[in-house]
Amino acid sequence: MVAKPQHICYLVSHGFAARMLMQTNLLGLLRERNFEVSLVAPDALDPNLMSYCSNNGIQLIEYKPSGWIWKSHYMLYRMYFLEDIKSNPALYEKHYYETQQLKHRYWILKYLPYVFMCFYYLVKTFPILRKLYWICEQQFLKSKHALALIQKINPQLVIATYPVNPAEGILLHNAKKLQIKTAIHLLSWDNITCKGHFLALADYYLAWGPVMEQEFIEKYQIPKDRIYRCGVPHFDIHTQTKNQAVRTDILKSLQIDPDKPWIVFGMSSPRFAPKEIDLVEYLAKKINENAFGDSMQLVIRPHPQNVDGWMADKTWLQRIEALKNKQIILFYPQLASSKMMWSMEQEDFQKLSTVLSGCTICINSCSTLSMDALMVGKGNIAPMFDGFEKLNYWHSSRRLLDYTHIKKFVALGGTQVVTDFASLDSEILNFIHNPNYQLIQRKNCIEHEFAFEGPSATSASLAAIEAIAFQT
Numbered sequence: 001m002v003a004k005p006q007h008i009c010y011l012v013s014h015g016f017a018a019r020m021l022m023q024t025n026l027l028g029l030l031r032e033r034n035f036e037v038s039l040v041a042p043d044a045l046d047p048n049l050m051s052y053c054s055n056n057g058i059q060l061i062e063y064k065p066s067g068w069i070w071k072s073h074y075m076l077y078r079m080y081f082l083e084d085i086k087s088n089p090a091l092y093e094k095h096y097y098e099t100q101q102l103k104h105r106y107w108i109l110k111y112l113p114y115v116f117m118c119f120y121y122l123v124k125t126f127p128i129l130r131k132l133y134w135i136c137e138q139q140f141l142k143s144k145h146a147l148a149l150i151q152k153i154n155p156q157l158v159i160a161t162y163p164v165n166p167a168e169g170i171l172l173h174n175a176k177k178l179q180i181k182t183a184i185h186l187l188s189w190d191n192i193t194c195k196g197h198f199l200a201l202a203d204y205y206l207a208w209g210p211v212m213e214q215e216f217i218e219k220y221q222i223p224k225d226r227i228y229r230c231g232v233p234h235f236d237i238h239t240q241t242k243n244q245a246v247r248t249d250i251l252k253s254l255q256i257d258p259d260k261p262w263i264v265f266g267m268s269s270p271r272f273a274p275k276e277i278d279l280v281e282y283l284a285k286k287i288n289e290n291a292f293g294d295s296m297q298l299v300i301r302p303h304p305q306n307v308d309g310w311m312a313d314k315t316w317l318q319r320i321e322a323l324k325n326k327q328i329i330l331f332y333p334q335l336a337s338s339k340m341m342w343s344m345e346q347e348d349f350q351k352l353s354t355v356l357s358g359c360t361i362c363i364n365s366c367s368t369l370s371m372d373a374l375m376v377g378k379g380n381i382a383p384m385f386d387g388f389e390k391l392n393y394w395h396s397s398r399r400l401l402d403y404t405h406i407k408k409f410v411a412l413g414g415t416q417v418v419t420d421f422a423s424l425d426s427e428i429l430n431f432i433h434n435p436n437y438q439l440i441q442r443k444n445c446i447e448h449e450f451a452f453e454g455p456s457a458t459s460a461s462l463a464a465i466e467a468i469a470f471q472t
Contacts, residue, residue, distance in 0.1 A: 007036040009155035015342035017161035017187035023234035043339035080116035090194040141173035169199025193404035228464035231457025262297035266364035269305035278387030380415035413441025
């Protein structure tokens, strides 16, 4: 009698997680290894997911939690009970933003965080309250709909990619109630330290490298033998790009001259770097004045947060559009039409990898793009200042240097921090004159952030998933 194949169900609520699974065909390779695969997402009509799942024999299922609590501000307020937010700038900034910067539709929403801050101090004084809160929260995750859906899918393994998302937390919790094996395969490096306590924990964990592995251990006391170091599957494309001939067809389609050098400025959201547009305009002016050579180009890549969503500032788009000429090129992210946040067109990531692989330097305030640049063999400059102004700390990009994941990244040598225009110019010239500038430090960062066993992150992830699936 032939044994029924193992069924793996991936939970995806964010476009960057979908990119992680599809760009190097992780899910398709699971199918080739005789696994049944399901993908649960908030939008079953997402064109990328539909096409990919159809081509690979993957069941695409839509799920959204229906409870009123998940449509409220609960996911923000829970941090006051579960986190030491005064010791975590990334989390405290959310409190500051709600009370000092955001324009609320209802006045009470501006003052509720102050009430919850009182509870924060109470919980900090009596830590047992945090444990009680966690136990109570598990009751919110009970869902007949989620339970029925998991039973219908009938997987042997459920893998979440963003467990602070309500849909993923609910499904993960109910899978555990059904005694189905669970795992967490995080979409980003900041999820443990910046997004608040996961709604549900898992049996096993796939980590990017030693840094993330240690964060799992410190934050959630996960036994080391339950963590697999796997790297980042979609970063495998960078390795391929680095080892292949330059895709001049892609560069020319983006109006980049492949025979001339270029600098990439990967922008962040105005929420995190509110004066970054001034830096972009400054650099464009320097390029037009041939300050870095008469052939240098500047490629401006807006973050998806600049283009779409509640954190976007459309005035920025008007200002960068005004900069366009033969030397200043705009490279917009290709967002898909979807209800899933930041769902990206499949070809976008290959274009990004190609543009980064040929650049002189990547300028970016320590978003994941800085890691992309490292993996394709390029260095980074992090402009952590407010252009011609000096803003209040909680408004300023300076605060990012105190975010846990960025502080580690800088300490490991992943980027060169600059704090004014003069040092920005100086570091750009250092990279122009010496392509191997800070190379040892860059390699050190890669070793700590991404060290894993295996020929590729995709193969390491496949091996980990197989090991978990057949774990007795």
